Amino acid sequence: MIVTCQLMMVLDASVLVTAIPEIGRTLHLSTAALTWVQNAYILAFGGFLLIGARAGDILGRRKTFSVGITLFSVASMLAGMAPSATLLLVARAMQGIAAAIATPSALALLSVSFSEARERSKAIAVYSAVAGAGGSVGLIVGGLLTDLISWRAGMFLNVPIGIALLLMVPRYMQETESKSGRLDIMGAMTSVIGMTALAFGFVEAASAGWGTPEVWGSLALGSISLAAFVWIEARVKEPITPLRLFASRTRSGAYLGRLLLLCGNYPIFFFVPQFLQNVLHFNSLEAGLAIMPFTVIQFGMMYAMPSLVTRFGNAKVLIIGLLIAITGTSWLSMLSADSSYFTHLFLPLIVMGCGAGMIFQPFTTLGLSDVEAKDAGAASGLVNVAHQTGASLGLAVLIAVFEAVNRQAVPSTTSFTHAISVSIMGSAVFLTASLLAVLILLLPADRAQRTAAAALRKVS
Template sequence: MIVASQLMMVLDASILTTAIPEIGRTLHLSTAVLTWVQNAYILAFGGFLLLGARVGDLFGRRRTFIAGIALFTLASLLAGLAPSASLLLAARTLQGLAAAMATPSALALLSVTFSEARERVKAIAVYSAVSGAGGSVGLIVGGLLTDVISWRAGMFLNVPIGLALLLMVPRYMRETDTKKGHLDIMGALTSVIGMTALAFGFVQAASDGWGAPEVWGSLAFGGVSLAAFIQTESRAKEPITPLRLFVSRARSGAYLGRLLLVCGNYPIFFFVPQFLQNVLHFDSLEAGLAIMPFTAVQFGIMYAMPKLLARFGNAKVLIFGLVIAIAGTSWLSLISASSSYFPDLFLPLIVMGGGAGMIFQPFTTLGLSGVEAKDAGAASGLVNVAHQTGASLGLAVLIAVFEAANRPEVTSGTSFAHAISVSIGGSAIFLTASLVAVLIFLLPADRTQRAVVQMETD
């Protein structure tokens, strides 16, 4: 049940990716507006994730999990029925909020359900595998449903799964203990409003130009809201984001590096399916399958990670992975209207997959390093928040790059391909910024830690 719920949440982050061109045609949306089909979900999911974990602590994990699944099921039905862009985006926002309630409770319930150590290890392994593979499965399932039925079927798919979970969870899962405490609602709201305003500002710049007053007004409002968030967290009795987590140089570098990495990595899987469908004329299913080389290599490399990390350490493996990812992304940015899938996309995707397979585990480990037990949940949540925030902010920034590079007066296919090429070049810049953050923050911290260990050994 927990694995099924996690698969449903992860699928929804990607199941509409290969359907984006079809959604645009069906609802008559521009490329800039289409980003909100993804961003509405990601911003709500990432923004309320820590608050959702806190709700589970205070009111019970099973109760929170059931409420999240119920809301997610309803929101999925509304998204599938949405007759307009505004209603679709509202439903996607509700999905993100529901996922933020259900996801933190799912892992806690897994630990309670599988109390024996060996069983728990196996259960967590399955949970992690589903979390990792779900995005790739979503690309294929979304493409298949879009081709055979409609993009709406990807949303309707969640309804029977959600209803089945609502029937089974009360019968087979026990409630966790509740705690007394406070909800940092103001902290959650100021962070979500701030990130949404920043994303809106960049997307509006793509459609209205940088001279539009609403662009700078939105960016300024976002900055003020995020400043208010920091002020709120510094004074809150029980903050959802304890600022003491940023005292560590290594953890701060891991959060910043991960955010910048996802800023560059996530938008690629928004742009590449559109290139495949609009330039190379793949159908939705073919576009989903075409990205599988990236995923296959990524998972293959992950099996070798324990040996690599044991020999070289987190920082060195991370640096090497980022260099490979930058090389692959830069290579992919050379695509044009005359490119073919093989070798122009196939080979760069393989290189990028190799780099990606070496990156996320070290970032996660370093983001949780040296955390006290009382802050373990918040630190884990912050890793996920950095990931989701990077996805939404990177997509917003690069869609502005895309619109600036897309020239209607040029032949449409040529202009579209050029704009995607420039956008992927922007992804490479974000990845390079992530590498710089690692070199500045993480590498010195890693050297210091190794020196301390060596002294203790001697």
């Protein structure tokens, strides 16, 4: 049930990607404006995750989970019926808030339901595979529904799934003990305003250029709001993000590495469908199916991950996975107007899927490592915050890169493809930054833990 919840949330972030051109035509949205179909969801999701996690601790995780799934189902119905772009974006933001309420409770329940190390590793492997590959599955489902029915069907699909989850909750999910406490509303609002303002600044730069007051004003507001968020969390009695979670070098490295990974990984699945449909002239379904090699390989790696982590450790598996992902992404960035699907997309996607399949589980495990029970909800919230924040900021930044490159020439298939190529190379840069975070923060911590464990075995 926890995995089904995660799949529904991740699918919703990507199910409309292959339908983006059709949504633009139906609701008369520009390319830059279309990014908000994605960012309205993932920014609200990432921004409210921390308060959603805290609400689960205070009110009880089963109750919070049920409220989130109910709101998500209602918002999905409204998104499917939206007659205008404004109402669609409002409904997408509502979906994001609902996902932020439900998801932390699901992950926190997973972390406390599997106490034995190997079983917990297997459970996190399944959860991580869904978190990592669910977006690609959404591309396929979204393409199929768009071609056969309408892009709106992707939204309506969530309703029966939500109803099924609500019926399962009383039978399969036990309520956790509620705790006294207060919700850190100011902390939540400053984090949401900060991330939204930063994303808006980059997206606005893509359409209006970097010289406008709106761009620099938004970036300044975002920076000030995030600084205020840290100041508040350091002083408030019951913060939504206890800063003690960052005292661990391992957890801090996992959060930063995951954020940078998603900055690079998520935008690829915005740009590749555009290339497939606008350059190779695939329809929505064909574009979704064309990305399926990535999904199949990534899911397949799930079965090898427990043994790989047991043998080599999380940090080494991360390094190898990131190196493979960087190689595949760099290969994919060599797209041109004359590119063929098999050589320039199919093979790089296979390599990328192999690398991605090795990355998400270790980042999830390390992000939850040595967390006290009282901080389980906040730690799980931070794992998802890094995931969603990285996706939204990465998309905003690389959309700005795409528009800057594309506007330098007369619009054509060649200039469009070149802009996508440069943007995907930007994804490789973000992945390289994630690798550096692992090498600087996680690898030394992993070596220290292994040395300490070896010394303890000798003593005993």
